[in-house]
Amino acid sequence: GEDVEQSLFLSVREGDSSVINCTYTDSSSTYLYWYKQEPGAGLQLLTYIFSNMDMKQDQRLTVLLNKKDKHLSLRIADTQTGDSAIYFCAETPNTGKLIFGQGTTLQVKP
């Protein structure tokens, strides 16, 4: 079946690293995505990883994929107050649809 799970809330101090975790169920997913949604806004595609990769780094963002455990994580280095948002991970099983997790609210304290 298709199911994506995330923890609902994470609080960090400004300057610390944030790690947001996600587990998915469909091993046929070719790409896995991280989207960011700020209050009152649409979803912004942050980064994605192809299923045959273990890691992808893009400036302050590092995505780790453990395909055996179907576990995806997003690490944000030097977290800033502007990173406060809801982060959704999403998988793409062979259905032509994005399957989203419930979203993790990241709170960054000054």
Place this chain on the structure above:
Amino acid sequence: DTEVTQTPKHLVMGMTNKKSLKCEQHMGHRAMYWYKQKAKKPPELMFVYSYEKLSINESVPSRFSPECPNSSLLNLHLHALQPEDSALYLCASSQEGVYEQYFGPGTRLTVT
């Protein structure tokens, strides 16, 4: 340019009104999507258009009627909505067969 635009930003309508939401993209994408999102929840897929033809309808009530006039435009016609239809309506687009979807800012709909 990775921009998807949506109009209007906000819409308040009564249950007997007819209104339309509009979405536009100029990225040459051939797949376009409508999603509904309630507060603090993930987006829920409503419709998918592929090459201007409706390819997925997620059992959406007929009071929502999508239309794709051309490859750059997507409309959502609304009629006789219910208060529980109040939500953020998001449009997205992607290359066909590739699932990297780009989202617009959404239309905040309130049904009174």
